[in-house]
Amino acid sequence: MKRTTSRIGAWVAIIVGSAYFLLPLAATFLFSLKMRRDALSFDAYKVVLTDPQFQATFSYSTLMAVLTIVTGILLVVPTAYWIQLKLPRLRGLVEFITLLPLVIPAIVIVFGYLKMYNSSALLPLTAHERSTDLLLVASYVTLSLPYLYRSIDTGLRAVDVRGLTEAAQSLGAGWGEILLRVIFPNVKSAILSGAFLTFAVVIGEFTMASLLNRPAFGPYLQLIGANRAYEPSALAIIAFLVTWASMGLIQVFAHNGRAKPKTA
Amino acid sequence: MAFLDIKQISKRFGTHTVVHDIDISIERGEFVTFLGPSGCGKTTVLRMIAGFEAPTTGAIHVGGHDITQQSPQKRGIGIVFQNYALFPNLNVEQNIGFGLKVRKLPRHDIAAKVAEVMKLVELTGKEAHYPHELSGGQRQRVALARALVVEPKILLLDEPLSALDARIRKNLREQIRDIQRRLQLTTVFVTHDQEEALTLSDRIYVMNQGRVEQHGSAEEIYTRPETEFVARFMGNYNLLKAAEAHQLLGMHIDGHMAIRPESIHVLATGSHELGTFEGVIRRHQLLGGVIRYQVESRGVQLLVDRLNRNAADLMPVGTSVRLQIHGDDMRVVR
Numbered sequence: 001m002k003r004t005t006s007r008i009g010a011w012v013a014i015i016v017g018s019a020y021f022l023l024p025l026a027a028t029f030l031f032s033l034k035m036r037r038d039a040l041s042f043d044a045y046k047v048v049l050t051d052p053q054f055q056a057t058f059s060y061s062t063l064m065a066v067l068t069i070v071t072g073i074l075l076v077v078p079t080a081y082w083i084q085l086k087l088p089r090l091r092g093l094v095e096f097i098t099l100l101p102l103v104i105p106a107i108v109i110v111f112g113y114l115k116m117y118n119s120s121a122l123l124p125l126t127a128h129e130r131s132t133d134l135l136l137v138a139s140y141v142t143l144s145l146p147y148l149y150r151s152i153d154t155g156l157r158a159v160d161v162r163g164l165t166e167a168a169q170s171l172g173a174g175w176g177e178i179l180l181r182v183i184f185p186n187v188k189s190a191i192l193s194g195a196f197l198t199f200a201v202v203i204g205e206f207t208m209a210s211l212l213n214r215p216a217f218g219p220y221l222q223l224i225g226a227n228r229a230y231e232p233s234a235l236a237i238i239a240f241l242v243t244w245a246s247m248g249l250i251q252v253f254a255h256n257g258r259a260k261p262k263t264a
Numbered sequence: 265m266a267f268l269d270i271k272q273i274s275k276r277f278g279t280h281t282v283v284h285d286i287d288i289s290i291e292r293g294e295f296v297t298f299l300g301p302s303g304c305g306k307t308t309v310l311r312m313i314a315g316f317e318a319p320t321t322g323a324i325h326v327g328g329h330d331i332t333q334q335s336p337q338k339r340g341i342g343i344v345f346q347n348y349a350l351f352p353n354l355n356v357e358q359n360i361g362f363g364l365k366v367r368k369l370p371r372h373d374i375a376a377k378v379a380e381v382m383k384l385v386e387l388t389g390k391e392a393h394y395p396h397e398l399s400g401g402q403r404q405r406v407a408l409a410r411a412l413v414v415e416p417k418i419l420l421l422d423e424p425l426s427a428l429d430a431r432i433r434k435n436l437r438e439q440i441r442d443i444q445r446r447l448q449l450t451t452v453f454v455t456h457d458q459e460e461a462l463t464l465s466d467r468i469y470v471m472n473q474g475r476v477e478q479h480g481s482a483e484e485i486y487t488r489p490e491t492e493f494v495a496r497f498m499g500n501y502n503l504l505k506a507a508e509a510h511q512l513l514g515m516h517i518d519g520h521m522a523i524r525p526e527s528i529h530v531l532a533t534g535s536h537e538l539g540t541f542e543g544v545i546r547r548h549q550l551l552g553g554v555i556r557y558q559v560e561s562r563g564v565q566l567l568v569d570r571l572n573r574n575a576a577d578l579m580p581v582g583t584s585v586r587l588q589i590h591g592d593d594m595r596v597v598r
Contacts, residue, residue: 163349166316167407169336170343171363171414181362185353 025240032233044234053220054235061209061217064133065202068140069195072148075141077191080153081183084161098149101142106207113139114211132212139208144198151197155190156183192253196246204239265328267292267450268313268418273322275308275474282308284474285322290467293448295441299461300471301497306454309471310420313452315339326417342416346423348403350395356382356406357391363414381413384443401432408440412447419444421453425460437464458498462486470494487524491598495522500556502528502566503597512541512564513589517596525556525569527593531586540588545581561587 035043048054083091101109117125117135125131164186168178184191209216221239225232266289275283283305290296298306311317313324315336323332331339350359357378364374382388385405395403404424411419421440425433441464444451455461461468462482469479470493478490489495495503502523504512509521531540543561555578557568568587570577579585 159352160347160349163345163347164351166314166336166343167345167349167351167410168362168366169316170314170339170341171410172337172366173362174337177366182351182353186351188353 025237028233029237032230032237035230044230045238048224048231048234048238057215057217057220058203060215061203061205064137064140064214064216065199067137068144068202069198071137072141072144072198073152073191073195076145076148076152076194077184077187078179080149080156081161081179084153084156085165094149095153098145102146106139106143106205107211109139109142110208110211126212132214136208136212136214136216139212140198140202140205143205143208144194144201147197147201148194151190151194152187155187155193158190159183159186189253193250196250196253200243200246203242265325266290267294267327268452269325270309270313271323271325273309273312273319273324275305275312275317276320281320282474283312283319286474286476288469288476288479290450290452292450295444295451295453295464295466297453297455297461297465297468298471299455299458299468299497300477301456304471305474306471307422308474310343310422310452310454313418314341314343314420340414340417341420342411342414342418343420343422344404344407344411344424346426348395348400348407348427350403350406350410352395354394355391356387356393356395356398359395359406360409360413362410367414377413378409381409384412385409385439399432400428401436404428404436405439408443412443412449417450419449419451421451423454423456425455425457433460440464470497472497488595489522489597492520492522495520495595495597500525500567500569504564508564512562512566513594515594520597522595522597523566523589523593525567526554527589528566528568529588529590530557530568530570531588540586543585543587545579545583545585547581548578550578557585559585559587 030040032044033040033042035041035047079094083094113135114126115121117123119127125135161183164182165178168182173181204218204221205216206218206222210219210222217239221232221235224235268288268290270286270288272285272287273283274281274285282303286305286309288296288309298309300306308317312319315331315334319332323330325331326339326341351362354362360381361374361378364377369377378391379388382391385408387402387405387409390398390402390406395406398406404427407424424440425437428436437460443449453461453464462485465482467479467481468485470477470485472493478485478494480488485494486498489498489501492503495501502521502525504521504523506517506519506521509515509517513521515521541561543559543566545557546560546565547558549556549558550572551569553572554569555572557570557579559566559568566587572578
């Protein structure tokens, strides 16, 4: 009797929770299909996908995301590896630093950048579009640090970093070879998880791109949302699909990582 | 100068000294074991030879060259770890060929050398397997092959058999010794297992609390321990305190008297030879081919081993026996 009651309680919680998340999404999706009067259609999606501004901003954000992922991986993998191998006592401090972007609002970070790198500063990164892009990538690396570091650190902890490093060293491998041939391949699934999380964060980011005045997908979403009726709903669904695809890929790679044990 | 010459080496971690001014000399082609309990510093010495730890003081010479400051990559010393440390992303062939690839050898040379060493460790046919598809013994043979294929000047074995079950351990240790003899490879083996050390080694360094307690051949270490620690660590020595030695044998000594259980003779009942003494069996234990008796004599407890040849050899508890120990089987240890 008690078991039946708890089972009913669990189902009620699942139904209420699912309704809370899925109903607004279903309503948004339904609304996005109502652009044509008296019929359901994908017209709003067609308008959005053929809009040159959508293509330009989405491509720009994708490029920024890829650059962020590459920069982040090059920064985080050697750092997390070195912390685990040589400086385990600093792990707490580094974890704290990587968590700061979650605590400090993006707007505070970007105002800091504008103050530090404005056109009259010693390093005037905001003076040119390309250098502002660099600044945007740097800010995205900062934003994605909590996800990327945690993901890669978890991956490294599952591997016998010291043993593998020493085995490779005794066989004559230098640090570059150890990182590229031994460490990277063995934390590949963790790196990919971090990369997809980073992609999901960057693709819809608004504050940094808007205040640095860059033509990214986040500001475009805001612009369309303020001026159109059905297209914002279509864009919201597209953004959800991109995020979900990223999450799905994380699951796929995480599963593949588990299927092949990391300890020899 | 020996091929591997370790001079006055010490290692401190913060304020804790784990290795105290050790001197070790190993000749080319020798199989030497560092034997001792956990925390005695044996692995730290091995890691200093490999270059993974820098000595706080002292120097390491190989073939007359000082390698103390050399990186592990440049030392040409192979190592096999207790936990194998195989690269999980590479198959057996790629794992073994890793060191040759790093040395940028032509592909066909790598293939030939890998095939040769795989045959040596009896792994032919397992080329495409990944480490997680192999048994513990097979993984350790891959690790051994990976270390051997680069033709190291010295092979270091860091408790390579500890994670394996008894049967595989025995087979693999015979295989390791056989390969070492065939290749005449200078080998340093680290273990806490006395039996492994005794069966494998040309010489043994017994270590305790960061110091070498005694070194010598397996025979010397087993039959002529110099310290109480070595006697206790190497087996089931009877270690009599000075007062007990006097009580039992009427001898005045400084330190302890060490007597191996198998060197105490059990004489026929009624024997009254000179230098014999009487005892009563208090307990016995069947150890396969040997029966171990606990005999009480003149208030001193002694362990006495006798061969278990047939059922008649098993003497019941309470039996009175006469015991004899020859003078050269008694050792006074520090």
